[in-house]
Amino acid sequence: MNSKKEIWNHSIDDIVKGYTESEDGYECIVCGRTFERGRIYPENELLYDACGAVRKHVSAEHGNMADYILGQELGLTGLSEVQRQIMQLMSGGKNDKEIASAVGIAQSTVRNHRFKLREKEKQARMFLALTEALEKKTRSRIDISDKGVIEEIHSSATMIDERYGITEQERIKTVKTYMDENGGLKQFPAREKKKIILLREIMKNFKRDVEYTEAEVNRVLKRIYEEDYPGIRRALIEYGFMDRAADCSVYRVKE
Structure with missing residues (x-):
């Protein structure tokens, strides 16, 4: 999964605009595309500076930010x-x-x-x-508990509840307990929170903006957990980590 900052971690003003501004230029908060300050960007026979280009990009590629936000998970x-x-x-x-x-x-x-x-x-x-x-x-954030900082929830989570109250220490312990040094899964636990932690780790094997066939997904998951890779594949869909076409022909990392 990419390292792009999750949309909710930006200021309200930046979310409404759809981009952030820095000394070097501008960055779309939806897809992460950057526009370098001082550079001219051609678009449909017109020329835009970096600020104009990022505005044009957000509008053309992602639409109005109100509609984009309304399209996110409830x-x-x-x-x-x-x-x-x-x-x-x-x-x-x-x-x-x-x-x-x-x-x-x-x-x-x-x-x-x-x-x-x-x-x-x-x-x-x-x-x-x-x-x-x-x-x-x-002098402390509300997401810092006695057991550490509560980690971010993936933006496509299908249901957000106490299962996602995961600290870094819990993640490290769970990964160490259930995964081997090569990223293979020893067993898939029944506890929901542990499932989510492990599914997050498994998703590191997939890239955004790439379409996978079911066979390709199975090949990756079989290497990780041959005992029940179809179950892992279903869990990735159910928990909102991946999306698939109605006929199961194409799988994608869910945005």
């Missing part, structure tokens, strides 16, 4: 499926009547969801302020 945005549908329609410029018709709910329900979303926004702002104030007071 566990990442904290929205319900209905709320996501409503916000997608809002993003498309639909009014309450049109939204109600599209979703199959009453206009009063749409208004109620608008109120709830506004409350969610206020709560999010207060929570961000709280965590920053708490960090300044205690």
Whole structure:
């Protein structure tokens, strides 16, 4: 898996823009493409400086960031499926009547969801302020427990809960217990948290932006855990690490 910084680790302003700015230039926070300051970028017979080029890139390749964020897993945005549908329609410029018709709910329900979303926004702002104030007071982040820093969740996780409260020490211990020095799996544990840790390690054998056939995936997984490589393959799909075509002909690392 790539080392690109997860989108939620950027500032709100950068997420809204879709890119970050540094002394050297600009970087798309979605795909990691960089644009060097001082360089001119041609695009459709037009010339752009680095700032213009990254803006053009984000718009052309990833669309509006509101729509991109709404396309992420629900566990990442904290929205319900209905709320996501409503916000997608809002993003498309639909009014309450049109939204109600599209979703199959009453206009009063749409208004109620608008109120709830506004409350969610206020709560999010207060929570961000709280965590920053708490960090300044205690000089410690909320993701640092007695057992160490809680590691990041992969952005395509299908369900985010306490199973993902994994510290570096837990990861190291689990990998040492269940994997050999060559990356082979000794056994696949029943505990969910340990499964997630090991699936993360297994994903290091696959690259983003590469399409794999099922045979290629099986070949990699068979080397890691010949005893039940189909089970590992299914787990990678179920836990949101990989995606596959409906006919299972193509597998990809899930973004």
